[in-house]
Amino acid sequence: MRIWPAILLLLGLAGLAFGVDKDGAMTLSIPKDVSRTATAMPKNDRIWSAVILATNPDAPKEPPVELREFAPRLKRMFGYTQFELAGSATEEIDELTENWLLPSPIFPLSVTARRATSKEARGGYLLNLKIFQQNRQVCTSEVKLAPNSPLFIRGPLYGKGQIIIVLQVQH
Amino acid sequence: MKPFEEQFTAWVDGKLTDAELAEFEKQLAEHPDAAADRDDALKLGRLLRAHPPVLEMPNPDFFNHQLLQRIEAETPKPRVVEKKQWSFWSIPGLAWAGASCLIVAGALFATMIPGGPKHLETSTYFAQVVENWSTDPNVTASTVYDPKDQMTVVWLDGLDYIPATYALNK
Numbered sequence: 001m002r003i004w005p006a007i008l009l010l011l012g013l014a015g016l017a018f019g020v021d022k023d024g025a026m027t028l029s030i031p032k033d034v035s036r037t038a039t040a041m042p043k044n045d046r047i048w049s050a051v052i053l054a055t056n057p058d059a060p061k062e063p064p065v066e067l068r069e070f071a072p073r074l075k076r077m078f079g080y081t082q083f084e085l086a087g088s089a090t091e092e093i094d095e096l097t098e099n100w101l102l103p104s105p106i107f108p109l110s111v112t113a114r115r116a117t118s119k120e121a122r123g124g125y126l127l128n129l130k131i132f133q134q135n136r137q138v139c140t141s142e143v144k145l146a147p148n149s150p151l152f153i154r155g156p157l158y159g160k161g162q163i164i165i166v167l168q169v170q171h
Numbered sequence: 172m173k174p175f176e177e178q179f180t181a182w183v184d185g186k187l188t189d190a191e192l193a194e195f196e197k198q199l200a201e202h203p204d205a206a207a208d209r210d211d212a213l214k215l216g217r218l219l220r221a222h223p224p225v226l227e228m229p230n231p232d233f234f235n236h237q238l239l240q241r242i243e244a245e246t247p248k249p250r251v252v253e254k255k256q257w258s259f260w261s262i263p264g265l266a267w268a269g270a271s272c273l274i275v276a277g278a279l280f281a282t283m284i285p286g287g288p289k290h291l292e293t294s295t296y297f298a299q300v301v302e303n304w305s306t307d308p309n310v311t312a313s314t315v316y317d318p319k320d321q322m323t324v325v326w327l328d329g330l331d332y333i334p335a336t337y338a339l340n341k
Contacts, residue, residue: 051339073320086339104339126301133330139312141325142301151298152324159335 045125046170047111047145050088051104054080055161070150070166078154078162086163090170093125107155107165108132116144123147124169131165145169179205183212298323 052067054074060082063071067083074083087104093113101109110130116123124146131139131153143151147169155163178195181187187195199205228234258264300314303325310329316322333339 053339073317073322076320077315077317077322077324106333106337106339130306131325131327136307138307138310138330139303139305139325139327141303141312143323143325144299144301146298149297149321149323151300152322154324154326156327156330156333158333158337158339163333163339 045093046090047093047099047101047113047125047127048088048090048168048170049101049103049109050166051086051107051155052164052166053084053086053158053161054078054164055082055084055159056080057082070152074152074164077152078164080162083164093169101167103165106134107163109165109167111167116146123171124149127167129167143167147171175202179208183209297321300325 050066052074056079061084063083064085066085066088067074071083075081087102089101089103091099091101091111093099093111095114096112099111099113101111103109109132112128113125116126124144127141127143127145129141129143129151130137131141133156145151145167150166150168153165153167155165157163175198178187178191178198182192182195259268297316297318300323303312303314305312305327307329310327313326313328315324315326317324
């Protein structure tokens with residue numbers, strides 16, 4: 001019949017209209033995160049950690065590439081104008097095994113991760129995080145961490161600035 | 172006395188006795204066509220005996236039915252053009268209705284939901300601290316959320332100050 005192509009075109013356009021939202025509720029296809037949780041954990045999931053030195057110099061420098069997406073938010077949250085990367089470390093996530101991150105020898109981090117099953121976690125992890133200052137454990141946290149949702153830790157004061165530690169899951 | 176017709180039939184068949192024959196022949200004078208009729212009857216009898224009787228069909232109704240069906244099949248029918256009536260409950264009608272509903276739903280989603288589709292796209296998940304406790308009596312740990320900037324900060328107070336002379340990446 002002649003109207004079938006028109007109907008298919010309309011349905012296709014409607015599908016495009018709803019299909020553009022990757023994680024929204026209106027997505028008609030299987031959400032990416034749900035499909036990921038149904039399969040085996042990909043081996044390339046990593047956790048990135050960094051030690052940031054935040055200061056207020058007279059002539060602040062541009063943040064390094066790794067910190068550019070965080071810098072405006074860090075500025076508003078902590079009130080510093082310059083952010084430098086003092087060190088970073090990336091480790092592949094080995095589930096249920098303790099992973100050690102050493103973005104700086106002064107701040108070792110122990111991370112035990114397991115995949116979060118809830119849909120809202122968006123393919124992230126539930127982390128058991130132990131924060132150390134040198135060889136002294138100062139804090140333990142249970143944190144849900146998803147890709148593109150970094151966790152910041154306000155560390156000690158350093159000189160005239162502040163130490164900030166950041167953790168982020170990377171697919 | 173037998174009627175003439177009966178005697179005539181018996182005469183044709185040759186079944187009259189001599190007395191009956193003599194009596195019957197007296198009556199023939201009054202029926203001049205009787206001899207010709209007898210010849211015709213005898214000729215017909217011979218003809219019928221010479222040809223076998225017509226066979227009876229075992230299933231005459233079935234034969235008639237088959238014959239009528241064949242005749243109907245071979246007779247061209249006048250083409251009747253039926254005017255198709257459009258019905259909403261046909262497949263194309265339902266498909267149109269479905270497509271229209273999708274378009275209306277998309278338009279409502281784009282216009283009625285606060286913030287529109289971009290609102291959902293930008294509302295990204297940010298880290299959640301389920302539990303947080305200090306393992307050092309001099310240190311306090313708390314959690315700070317900033318939904319506007321989508322930031323989660325584990326706020327540690329009481330950590331040892333580090334002088335600027337101390338290299339962080341030693």
